[in-house]
Amino acid sequence: xxxxxxxxxxxxxxxxxxxxxxxxxxxxxxLFLGTTRSENSGRRVTRLEYEAFAGMALREMRQLARQASxxxxxxxxxxxxRIGVVPVGEASVGIAVSAGHRGEAxxxxxxxxxxxxxxxxxxKKEHYLGGTVWIxxxxxxxxxxxxxxxxxxxxxxx
Amino acid sequence: MRVRLRFFASLRERLGPGEVxxxxxxxxxxxxxxxxxxxxxxxxxxxxxxxxxxxxxDPEHELADGDEVAxxxxxxxx
Numbered sequence: 001x002x003x004x005x006x007x008x009x010x011x012x013x014x015x016x017x018x019x020x021x022x023x024x025x026x027x028x029x030x031l032f033l034g035t036t037r038s039e040n041s042g043r044r045v046t047r048l049e050y051e052a053f054a055g056m057a058l059r060e061m062r063q064l065a066r067q068a069s070x071x072x073x074x075x076x077x078x079x080x081x082r083i084g085v086v087p088v089g090e091a092s093v094g095i096a097v098s099a100g101h102r103g104e105a106x107x108x109x110x111x112x113x114x115x116x117x118x119x120x121x122x123x124k125k126e127h128y129l130g131g132t133v134w135i136x137x138x139x140x141x142x143x144x145x146x147x148x149x150x151x152x153x154x155x156x157x158x
Numbered sequence: 159m160r161v162r163l164r165f166f167a168s169l170r171e172r173l174g175p176g177e178v179x180x181x182x183x184x185x186x187x188x189x190x191x192x193x194x195x196x197x198x199x200x201x202x203x204x205x206x207x208x209x210x211x212x213x214x215x216d217p218e219h220e221l222a223d224g225d226e227v228a229x230x231x232x233x234x235x236x
Binding site: 124136137 | 167
């Protein structure tokens with residue numbers, strides 16, 4: 001199974017992801033894009049900022065693709081995650097899967113993004129009107145999570 | 159023996175990107191974390207995972223000379 005995995009600090013090109021999973025034996029290609037949403041838990045999000053443990057993140061992404069290809073008969077998998085600032089409306093993650101039929105392509109793509117969010121060592125810091133917060137860390141208990149608000153004004157909406 | 163510590167995200171903001179530390183033979187990943195929490199109690203509130211040489215390990219994992227030990231707050235990619 002051909003594969004492509006990347007951590008990038010520039011906008012994700014969806015057409016490039018789809019091209020990476022192109023395969024004459026594929027009857028279906030599924031593309032998932034996760035994009036920065038302007039609202040989260042009632043906060044007005046101005047941008048997200050991602051940090052990765054890049055070497056391990058790529059290793060875990062490859063491992064997930066191997067696991068997916070054991071569960072479903074896939075042709076190709078491509079996974080890319082963007083780090084640094086990701087403005088509202090832009091993609092932070094893209095996953096493309098091709099397979100003989102749509103069922104396994106949809107299922108594998110869904111499973112891959114769910115697992116990526118559970119185990120791949122990447123973190124997002126949400127910048128919202130009034131402060132910043134590391135997403136996920138606040139589940140660890142009191143003392144972590146919401147940090148002191150910043151004085152800086154929010155970035156203009158795009 | 160010496161191990162390299164690395165911290166990420168909220169832990170990095172509190173502890174810095176990392177450091178080289180001398181530990182006793184037999185030190186486990188979990189006991190190393192416990193010693194960090196004793197010196198920096200504020201970080202103890204975070205639920206963490208530990209990776210040694212870029213692979214997730216259990217707290218009982220015994221460290222070896224030259225290991226890179228990474229401490230993660232809960233991941234939140236995607």
